Amino acid sequence: MRVNIFKYSSVGKKQIVAITGLMLVGFILVHLGGNFMLFGGPEKFNGYAEDLHRLGPILWAARAILLVAVSVHITLTFSLYLENRNARGTPYAVYADFGNTTFAKRTMILTGGLIFFFVVTHLSDFTFASKTGPRTVIPGVNGDASLGLFGLVWMSFLRPWRVVLYIGAVCMLGMHLSHGIQSFLQTLGINHSQWTPYIERVSNLIGVLVALGYSMIPLYVVIRHLTVGVGV
Amino acid sequence: MAKTISLTLKVWRQKGPNEPGRFETYEARNISTDASFLEMLDIVNKELTLQGKEPIAFDHDCREGICGSCGAVVNGHAHGHERETTLCQLHMRKFRDGDVLVIEPWRSRVFPVIKDLIVDRSALDRIIASGGYISVRTGQAPDAHALPVSKEHADAAFEAAQCIGCGACVAACPNGSAMLFVAAKVSHLSLLPQGRPERWRRVQKMVRQMDAEGFGACSNHYECEAACPKGIRVANIARLNREHLLAAFRARLFGEYPDIKVLPPSV
Numbered sequence A: 001m002r003v004n005i006f007k008y009s010s011v012g013k014k015q016i017v018a019i020t021g022l023m024l025v026g027f028i029l030v031h032l033g034g035n036f037m038l039f040g041g042p043e044k045f046n047g048y049a050e051d052l053h054r055l056g057p058i059l060w061a062a063r064a065i066l067l068v069a070v071s072v073h074i075t076l077t078f079s080l081y082l083e084n085r086n087a088r089g090t091p092y093a094v095y096a097d098f099g100n101t102t103f104a105k106r107t108m109i110l111t112g113g114l115i116f117f118f119v120v121t122h123l124s125d126f127t128f129a130s131k132t133g134p135r136t137v138i139p140g141v142n143g144d145a146s147l148g149l150f151g152l153v154w155m156s157f158l159r160p161w162r163v164v165l166y167i168g169a170v171c172m173l174g175m176h177l178s179h180g181i182q183s184f185l186q187t188l189g190i191n192h193s194q195w196t197p198y199i200e201r202v203s204n205l206i207g208v209l210v211a212l213g214y215s216m217i218p219l220y221v222v223i224r225h226l227t228v229g230v231g232v
Numbered sequence B: 001m002a003k004t005i006s007l008t009l010k011v012w013r014q015k016g017p018n019e020p021g022r023f024e025t026y027e028a029r030n031i032s033t034d035a036s037f038l039e040m041l042d043i044v045n046k047e048l049t050l051q052g053k054e055p056i057a058f059d060h061d062c063r064e065g066i067c068g069s070c071g072a073v074v075n076g077h078a079h080g081h082e083r084e085t086t087l088c089q090l091h092m093r094k095f096r097d098g099d100v101l102v103i104e105p106w107r108s109r110v111f112p113v114i115k116d117l118i119v120d121r122s123a124l125d126r127i128i129a130s131g132g133y134i135s136v137r138t139g140q141a142p143d144a145h146a147l148p149v150s151k152e153h154a155d156a157a158f159e160a161a162q163c164i165g166c167g168a169c170v171a172a173c174p175n176g177s178a179m180l181f182v183a184a185k186v187s188h189l190s191l192l193p194q195g196r197p198e199r200w201r202r203v204q205k206m207v208r209q210m211d212a213e214g215f216g217a218c219s220n221h222y223e224c225e226a227a228c229p230k231g232i233r234v235a236n237i238a239r240l241n242r243e244h245l246l247a248a249f250r251a252r253l254f255g256e257y258p259d260i261k262v263l264p265p266s267v
């Protein structure tokens, strides 16, 4: 079967954007759960990471699926973005919205793009970095021996600019999702006179919780470092 | 006695589709607050005509909010700021003495300006021609209760059928999308038994035509719903999305509807 995603109709493209977006939301939630293992200390966190890597081919399959989902999501949203921008022609001298559109809705392409650049940085920070090298050593802890991925994360967040970058990026992600979640339901045809207003609130809430949840990790490292230390 | 107000109008003037347009400023003096927006333009036009100037061209027909002919963007709002109101039903009591109004035509690449505030909305007609009908022979009207229709479906179909095709959804959408229009037509037909047989084919044809015309895609901003003079709800867009998804699966599974042709856009 030959699949040319550009040949889909505008509605079809949006529906593929919605499905790939939903897959990414799934990843975001699982990843957040995994990151929370950090609160359990080095053994728990590194143990979780090793368990994941022991999945071997399953992990690689999941990564491949995510990579395809991200690529398709970005390609199609960018293609839709260009088409939408082109549809107006002469711009309005005065354009006033009725308040149904929101800042989050108008900045989807921007927050999405920033998330993409963040993800690239993030992968090089953690995923592709050595888990045993000097960057994984927390001075004065564990007899100056490597603390694996835990040590890498800990040391990374002792740099203020990285804390700011990560918190900024997850706020973008939260905003993207606050619209994304309610939007994918509508795009896939789900709109209910009684439930939809609640779904919109839940969608905004998930956005806020994702931003807060992910922000907790760098904040936890910084606060803990300045107070009780690693504690091992 | 009726109150009167005076306003300053900045109106888009454009001689023809290929002419450059620009804003001209006019004073609308002593306008009765009982006048409609179009009547206010009539008064200004009478004045312009007496001065030997070209009157402002604008579309109108019924002037009672049911035909879908009228429409302009007033200070950035399609059909003005008043909710669920066409421009012809917008009254001057909704404005204040001394207001400055910027009046523009619907802005869409798909709706070229014919003259001043009049735009060519034939793209919407071509979308209807592509699938917004039912294939039955005309004849005697059937008995009203000959076909059972549930109350829920009748109500939802009726609500969608209120669309007057004015194009305000396109004008108000940040993406210049016609989804609310197409969704209203798809909904109204597919909810009723007469529209069911062509249901799957219809949604595909109409979406294809919409795309071919060059309208934007829906990003769920919902500005269309707020601007719609008939209060057509975006739940209809969700219904279109649903029909489209199901139609796509059916087409994949059963290889249906290979015959979708697109009418040549813009004449």
Ligand code: HEM
Residues within 6 Å of the ligand: A014, A017, A018, A020, A021, A022, A024, A025, A026, A028, A070, A073, A074, A077, A078, A080, A081, A108, A109, A110, A111, A112, A113, A115, A116, A176, A177, A179, A180, A181, A183, A184, A185, A187, A188, B217, B218, B219, B220
């Ligand atoms: C990586 C770069 C990304 C870019 C450039 C991007 C871009 C966009 C854009 C422009 C839209 C709106 C499409 C439209 O309404 O026309 C969108 C929708 C969406 N995005 Fe993203 N996005 C990205 C990453 C993500 C991630 C990581 C997630 C999930 C965690 C996600 C989840 C969603 C969802 C659920 C939608 C809603 C789909 C719909 O409107 O039906 N996106 N994205």
Ligand code: FES
Residues within 6 Å of the ligand: B059, B060, B061, B062, B063, B064, B065, B066, B067, B068, B069, B070, B071, B086, B087, B088, B089
């Ligand atoms: S003139 Fe008919 S709807 Fe306004």
